[in-house]
Every structure is written in structure tokens, then in C-alpha cells.
Amino acid sequence: MTQAHIVVDLGFGDSGKGTIVDYLARTTGAQTVVRFNGGAQAAHNVVTPDGRHHTFAQFGSGTFVPGVHTHLSRFMLLDPYALVPEAAHLAALGCGNVFARLSVDADALVVTPYHKAGNRLREHARGSGLHGSCGMGIGEAMVDSIAFPNTAIRARDLRDPAVLAQKLALQRARKIDEFGATHADDVLDPVLAAQMRLLADASAVDRVACDLWRIAQRFRIVPASYLAVLARSGLLFEGAQGVLLDEWYGFHPYTTWSTTTFENALALLAEAGVRSGIRKIGVVRSYATRHGAGPFPTQDALVGSHTAEPHNGTGRWQGAFRKGWFDLVLLRYAQQVSGGADEIALTHVDAATTLPLKVAVAYRAPAGGINPRIGIVADGVLTSLHQKALLTDLAAQERLTAFLQTARPVYAHVTDAADLIRHIEQSTAPVTLLSHGPKATDKRLRSLLSIAA
Amino acid sequence: MGGGSWDSRAYDDAASQRAASNTPAFDYSQKVKSGSARGIHASLDPRTVAGAASPLAGQVVRESRDSADHPESLPVIALFDVTGSMGRIPQVLQTKLTSLMDVIVAKAGIKDVQILVGAIGDTHSDDYPFQVGQFESDNRFDEQLRSIILEGNGGGQKKESYALAYRFAADHTATDAWDKRGKKGYLFSMGDEGPWPTVTVEEVERIFGVKAEADESVESLIARAQERWEIFHLFSMDGGYPNDRAIAERWQELLGERFVKVEDSSLICEVIAGLIHMLESSLDADRVVHDMGLKGASGTAVKNALVPVGNTRLPKTVAHGSVPTQRTPKGGGIERI
Numbered sequence: 001m002t003q004a005h006i007v008v009d010l011g012f013g014d015s016g017k018g019t020i021v022d023y024l025a026r027t028t029g030a031q032t033v034v035r036f037n038g039g040a041q042a043a044h045n046v047v048t049p050d051g052r053h054h055t056f057a058q059f060g061s062g063t064f065v066p067g068v069h070t071h072l073s074r075f076m077l078l079d080p081y082a083l084v085p086e087a088a089h090l091a092a093l094g095c096g097n098v099f100a101r102l103s104v105d106a107d108a109l110v111v112t113p114y115h116k117a118g119n120r121l122r123e124h125a126r127g128s129g130l131h132g133s134c135g136m137g138i139g140e141a142m143v144d145s146i147a148f149p150n151t152a153i154r155a156r157d158l159r160d161p162a163v164l165a166q167k168l169a170l171q172r173a174r175k176i177d178e179f180g181a182t183h184a185d186d187v188l189d190p191v192l193a194a195q196m197r198l199l200a201d202a203s204a205v206d207r208v209a210c211d212l213w214r215i216a217q218r219f220r221i222v223p224a225s226y227l228a229v230l231a232r233s234g235l236l237f238e239g240a241q242g243v244l245l246d247e248w249y250g251f252h253p254y255t256t257w258s259t260t261t262f263e264n265a266l267a268l269l270a271e272a273g274v275r276s277g278i279r280k281i282g283v284v285r286s287y288a289t290r291h292g293a294g295p296f297p298t299q300d301a302l303v304g305s306h307t308a309e310p311h312n313g314t315g316r317w318q319g320a321f322r323k324g325w326f327d328l329v330l331l332r333y334a335q336q337v338s339g340g341a342d343e344i345a346l347t348h349v350d351a352a353t354t355l356p357l358k359v360a361v362a363y364r365a366p367a368g369g370i371n372p373r374i375g376i377v378a379d380g381v382l383t384s385l386h387q388k389a390l391l392t393d394l395a396a397q398e399r400l401t402a403f404l405q406t407a408r409p410v411y412a413h414v415t416d417a418a419d420l421i422r423h424i425e426q427s428t429a430p431v432t433l434l435s436h437g438p439k440a441t442d443k444r445l446r447s448l449l450s451i452a453a
Numbered sequence: 454m455g456g457g458s459w460d461s462r463a464y465d466d467a468a469s470q471r472a473a474s475n476t477p478a479f480d481y482s483q484k485v486k487s488g489s490a491r492g493i494h495a496s497l498d499p500r501t502v503a504g505a506a507s508p509l510a511g512q513v514v515r516e517s518r519d520s521a522d523h524p525e526s527l528p529v530i531a532l533f534d535v536t537g538s539m540g541r542i543p544q545v546l547q548t549k550l551t552s553l554m555d556v557i558v559a560k561a562g563i564k565d566v567q568i569l570v571g572a573i574g575d576t577h578s579d580d581y582p583f584q585v586g587q588f589e590s591d592n593r594f595d596e597q598l599r600s601i602i603l604e605g606n607g608g609g610q611k612k613e614s615y616a617l618a619y620r621f622a623a624d625h626t627a628t629d630a631w632d633k634r635g636k637k638g639y640l641f642s643m644g645d646e647g648p649w650p651t652v653t654v655e656e657v658e659r660i661f662g663v664k665a666e667a668d669e670s671v672e673s674l675i676a677r678a679q680e681r682w683e684i685f686h687l688f689s690m691d692g693g694y695p696n697d698r699a700i701a702e703r704w705q706e707l708l709g710e711r712f713v714k715v716e717d718s719s720l721i722c723e724v725i726a727g728l729i730h731m732l733e734s735s736l737d738a739d740r741v742v743h744d745m746g747l748k749g750a751s752g753t754a755v756k757n758a759l760v761p762v763g764n765t766r767l768p769k770t771v772a773h774g775s776v777p778t779q780r781t782p783k784g785g786g787i788e789r790i
Contacts, residue, residue, distance in 0.1 A: 096521050097522050099591065100520075100522035101522065103558075106555075159551050159552055159592070160551070214596075216592065217591055217595055218591045218592070218593070219592075220554065220555055220558050220591075221552075221555050222555055222558065222559040223559055223746070225559070225746050226558075229559070
């Protein structure tokens with residue numbers, strides 16, 4: 001019996017994980033969606049069969065299904081402020097009090113307005129060197145928690161306003177040390193000026209502490225052992241972002257502060273005593289996408305002109321939404337470094353009918369030869385990238401980044417969706433789920449018969 | 454991914470929340486003592502009547518109701534002694550009880566718990582001998598907890614007005630758990646002294662703002678409250694009278710094995726969650742403490758509190774010749790076995 005599904009994006013994100021989680025919540029009977037990476041920067045769009053649309057950021061994408069809970073594990077970064085408008089929007093769509101269906105691990109790291117201020121002021125100072133940050137303070141909170149552990153706020157602290165105020169005051173002092181030289185009046189940009197004003201206002205510490213404490217009153221803060229209780233009624237693990245943005249396996253420095261592979265979910269399941277009945281589902285789009293800066297070998301404006309994107313816009317902090325051709329080299333890499341999906345959910349299958357489809361099957365080897373540590377070269381083309389030996393070796397990832405930024409793909413034309421699926425299955429795992437649109441009713445299970453054929 | 458879809462409005466929403474509830478009440482007790490605030494906090498006044506939306510509108514009653522998100526509400530009342538003999542314990546309890554909801558949900562596995570907190574003093578010496586909040590399905594009871602005035606009086610007679618808790622439970626509560634499912638709630642009082650023998654007509658009028666027909670004995674109040682509530686008294690061994698035999702014997706006479714000795718008041722949430730888990734699951738104390746993941750000194754302390762209750766629970770009922778009852782899990786009243 002399947003006790004847990006893990007849904008992970010095998011690309012750069014935006015593959016449609018939310019719609020897959022919503023579909024699984026409706027069809028598997030699992031009662032809890034578990035977030036196991038990232039934070040409130042996630043934007044998982046789900047449209048219900050009756051046309052209601054919500055962009056899930058912290059609440060699980062199964063929330064439209066009555067009674068389905070959300071559990072934010074210790075690997076998730078909690079943004080209490082952002083919970084409030086998200087819950088209000090869900091309430092407007094008829095999802096009553098979603099806070100009543102929310103539990104947060106006591107060890108989860110909390111993102112505060114001081115992290116966001118630091119994040120935004122830093123991105124601004126960096127100017128043109130944007131690396132695709134969302135401006136949500138996720139990386140800032142992670143870096144600070146490592147560099148200054150005594151200032152890090154964990155979910156457990158949300159029950160104690162005195163502790164909150166104390167730690168927030170320390171966070172404020174850190175940020176003033178770093179950014180204090182500029183005055184709000186000297187900054188023309190209204191968003192940045194607001195960040196400066198927040199830092200300048202000493203009384204804001206108590207207000208923020210009170211806000212965080214009060215927002216946290218509405219959900220449960222539980223020890224890690226609670227997941228074992230939730231596991232009895234089925235778990236859906238909802239990944240955020242994509243394997244190609246992984247903090248260790250992504251293309252440094254264009255990565256996220258989060259492990260985006262199956263690893264965290266598997267660790268949580270092991271702790272909860274779930275050892276069997278785990279299905280690892282990799283989600284891919286029928287063409288490639290990427291938010292923000294960073295290598296994207298198959299980028300092509302032609303793809304964008306043939307595909308609509310109602311829910312993905314240009315973020316102030318992360319740059320434009322980019323599109324390109326399906327990339328089998330990167331898919332093979334993602335499948336390898338993520339530990340391997342058992343099956344694939346293919347989304348935006350409808351694009352196969354509107355797009356003159358082609359897929360990248362390899363990259364042309366550069367004239368000057370190629371560093372053998374990058375990948376395997378045969379007949380003048382590179383078909384797969386090497387997985388580095390040492391997890392924390394970021395120099396290896398920088399080499400990959402440099403290579404990918406100039407890589408020239410070798411394309412194969414595909415005739416239709418079935419042809420694309422054959423390519424995907426040769427590189428990864430059986431394609432078991434096809435998504436033709438954002439609603440659960442747009443999903444089609446591929447029968448084992450058709451997989452065999 | 455990518456976006457922060459719910460960020461831009463977040464501050465505004467928080468600001469409007471702030472405007473609605475104004476400044477926090479972290480130090481209400483301090484404010485009363487320093488004179489900058491006066492009287493029992495509005496959220497804790499026992500005389501508050503049910504609102505217009507309630508079927509019991511106008512009555513002095515606290516309601517625990519089911520909702521779509523909490524379809525099987527289980528009410529839990531936690532009232533603690535705030536008199537002088539308790540020393541620093543009221544502050545400890547006020548801090549620790551903050552996580553009562555989280556601990557009951559996580560450790561006892563009760564999803565739809567509703568918590569009401571309050572404080573018991575002494576009608577003979579305190580200005581505010583009974584402060585009581587509302588049933589809350591989330592941690593908003595924390596706000597009420599922090600508004601409790603810790604008077605720290607008490608007359609040194611080793612007696613407090615605990616019987617007000619039973620008057621309250623018997624006459625001033627309404628629960629869907631009982632009305633719809635025949636399910637009793639839980640009432641925990643915490644303290645280190647014995648109860649005054651009666652609640653007088655005058656006290657009922659002064660504290661609850663209603664007329665009682667006659668003075669009522671604590672025995673009678675407990676008997677009436679027990680019709681709808683599982684009643685426990687948690688005796689603080691770190692309070693003023695850990696070895697006072699008269700106090701212990703009096704409680705044992707009133708509540709039997711449900712007079713529970715708590716060695717360490719800071720484990721109050723774990724003891725409460727453990728007792729609820731034990732009654733809801735019919736497991737023994739060893740298994741309950743194991744289930745709750747408690748180890749070391751805290752595990753031992755909680756087990757010591759639980760063992761007497763677990764040991765005597767079933768045999769006592771049988772020995773007294775009454776028929777043990779078992780409720781069906783999905784409502785439908787009472788089923789005899």
C-alpha cells in the first residue's frame with residue numbers, strides 16, 4: 001500500500017507540481033500535504049474543476065480538498081506574515097479557516113521582516129548581478145541562522161513574545177551594522193525606502209514580535225514526532241522549486257538555499273517510521289522554463305510565442321520568466337543527482353499540439369575540447385553531465401555553470417507527445433501521469449498497457 | 454516557484470490586525486499592580502454573557518462548539534491557583550500553559566481540542582478570586598492566559614475557592630461534545646491547598662452575577678460537574694504544602710485517584726496531555742509516557758503522576774459495582790459493555 005507520494009520538480013521549477021499534488025490529494029485519499037523545502041517563495045498554481053484559482057505559497061496545494069492538512073516540516077522556512085493574506089484569499093475561495101488545518105514543526109526556521117529587508121537591500125546593492133532571488137528573505141534567513149545561530153528564530157519561539165523581541169532586536173542590530181549607512185530619505189525607490197525605515201524604527205521590534213506571536217496563535221506548533229501521527233492517514237510531500245536549483249546540485253551560484261531533491265522527504269519518512277510504500281514522482285513540463293538569471297542552454301523566444309503563461313509573471317526581485325526547448329541532458333542530470341524518480345508526471349502536454357516540438361538530446365562539444373570532469377563526450381557531443389563525487393564541492397558546480405552558459409544544444413525533432421514521452425522514458429522512468437491543464441480533471445493516468453507498448 | 458505571491462499585502466494585513474486588537478496584554482497583571490490598569494480583564498470576566506449569535510444568548514455560559522474545521526471538539530478546562538502559597542508557580546504555569554494546545558495535539562493525538570484557561574483565588578481575600586476565559590480552538594487562549602491577574606494573596610488557611618471551578622463547570626458551560634456526542638470534557642484544576650467546603654449564594658451572585666437558590670457544598674458541586682466533565686485536581690508538590698496530609702486526604706475523599714500529585718509544575722502540559730491520552734486510549738501509564746516520547750527525569754515525573762490514575766481506573770469502577778461505560782468512537786450516545 002502506498003503510504004507516501006513525493007512530488008519533486010526535475011527542472012528549474014514551475015513544472016506544475018501544485019496541480020499534481022492537488023490531483024493526488026483528490027485521488028489517493030492522503031490527508032496531509034508536507035512541505036519539505038523552500039519557503040513562502042513557492043508559487044504553486046492550482047485551479048479547481050469549478051474554476052477557482054489559488055497560488056499556493058505555504059499552504060499545501062491539496063488545501064482545496066476538504067479536510068486535507070498542511071504540515072510544514074523543519075526543512076521549510078516559515079513566513080508567518082505571508083500566511084495571513086494567503087489564508088484570507090483561500091477563505092474568499094471557500095476554504096474556511098485553513099489555519100485550523102496547519103501544523104508547523106517546532107524547529108522550522110522563521111523568516112522575519114529583517115531578513116526580507118536584508119535580502120532586498122543586498123540584491124539592490126548587487127545591482128545588475130541579480131541571481132534570481134525572490135526577495136523573500138529565504139537565503140538571508142538561512143545564512144543568518146548559520147552565521148549567527150543565537151539570532152535565529154525557530155517556530156517554537158513563536159509562543160514566547162519576549163524571546164521573539166530579544167532575537168528580533170539582535171537581527172535588527174545585525175542589519176543596521178551592515179546597511180545602516182544609507183538613510184531612507186536618500187533612497188528614491190519606495191520599496192527600498194520602506195526597508196530602511198523598518199531598520200531605523202526601534203519600536204518596530206516589539207510590534208513585529210507581537211505580530212508574529214499573534215499570527216502563530218492560529219496554528220499548531222508541534223515536535224517532529226507528530227509526523228508519525230499524520231503518516232497514519234497518508235502523506236503527500238510537495239517539493240518546492242526544482243532539482244536544477246538545488247543548493248548543492250544546482251548550477252552555482254544560480255541556486256536556492258534549499259535541498260530540492262527527494263532527500264529531505266525521505267529523511268522525514270524514515271524518522272516517521274515509513275519504510276515502504278513510497279512513490280517518488282518527478283514532474284517535468286513538455287518544454288523548459290526558468291525564472292530569473294542563470295544558465296539555460298535551450299532558451300528560445302519561439303517557445304514563449306507559442307505557449308501561454310497565465311500565472312507566471314516577471315518578479316521584481318527575480319527577473320523575467322524564460323522559456324526554451326525540452327532538455328534531455330539536464331533531465332538525465334536531474335534524475336541522477338536527485339536519487340531517481342520512480343515515475344514521471346508530464347505536464348503541459350497540450351503544448352505538444354501547438355508547438356513545433358524539438359528536444360535537446362546532447363550538447364555540441366566546444367572546439368577547444370572539454371574538461372573531462374564536466375561529462376562524457378562521444379562523437380563530438382556531450383550527452384550527460386557528471387555527478388560530482390563530493391556533495392559540498394561547489395567549484396565543480398561552477399564549472400558546470402560556466403560550461404552550460406555557452407553550451408550549444410543538439411536537437412532532435414519530435415513528432416508528437418507520444419514521441420516526447422518515448423524520449424523521456426529512455427532517459428528516466430515510466431511516464432505515468434499526463435497533465436493537459438491546471439485542473440485535476442485535466443490529468444490522465446497512463447495505463448500500464450500503453451507504457452508497455 | 455518564484456514570486457512571493459502573498460508578500461506585498463502581508464504587512465498591511467498584520468497592521469489591520471494590530472489596529473483591531475490594539476496593544477498586546479503581555480503584562481496585564483503588572484499593569485494592574487502598578488495601577489495603570491484596573492479590574493479583571495474583560496476577556497476573563499465570569500459574568501460575561503453569551504453573544505446574540507448563540508442559542509444561549511444572554512446567559513452566563515461559556516460554549517465549546519463544533520465547527521467545520523473542528524467537527525469533534527473536545528473541551529479542556531485548565532484553571533490554576535494564583536494565591537500566595539504557590540510562590541512562583543503561577544508564573545511558571547502561565548508560561549508553560551501557553552503550549553498546552555500544541556502538547557495535547559501532538560502528544561495525545563487529539564485533533565479538535567478546545568482549551569479554556571482561568572485562575573482560582575480565594576473569595577475571602579482576593580479582589581478577583583475567579584478569572585475565566587473562553588473555549589478556543591487555537592492558541593488564542595494564550596492572550597487570555599497572559600491577561601490573568603496574579604494577585605498572590607490567600608489567607609493562610611490552606612483553603613482556596615476551588616469549588617468555584619465546579620460551580621462554573623456544572624452551571625456555566627455548554628459543550629457540543631456532551632450535547633451531540635455524549636462525550637465528557639476535561640477539567641483540570643491546579644494548586645497546593647484544599648477547597649473551601651461551600652459556595653455561597655452571595656459568592657455566586659458576586660462572581661457569576663446570577664442568583665443561586667441556596668449555598669451548595671463542594672461535594673454536591675463536584676457530583677453535578679462530573680455529569681459532564683472528567684475532573685482532576687493536580688496537586689503541586691513544589692507548592693507550599695507538599696506533605697500536608699489533611700489537604701491530600703481531603704482531596705482523595707473528594708476525587709479519589711483523580712487527585713494527582715505533580716512533582717514538577719513545569720511539566721503541567723505533559724501531565725494534562727498524558728491524563729487525556731490515557732483516558733482516551735485506555736493504555737497504561739508506561740505506554741502513554743512512551744507514546745509521548747518522554748524520557749529521563751521528565752518521563753519519570755509524568756509517569757509518577759499518571760500511574761495511580763491508571764492503576765485504579767478500571768478496577769475501582771468495577772469494585773464499586775457500577776457498570777463501566779464505553780462511548781462509541783463516532784458519537785451516538787453511550788453504549789454499555
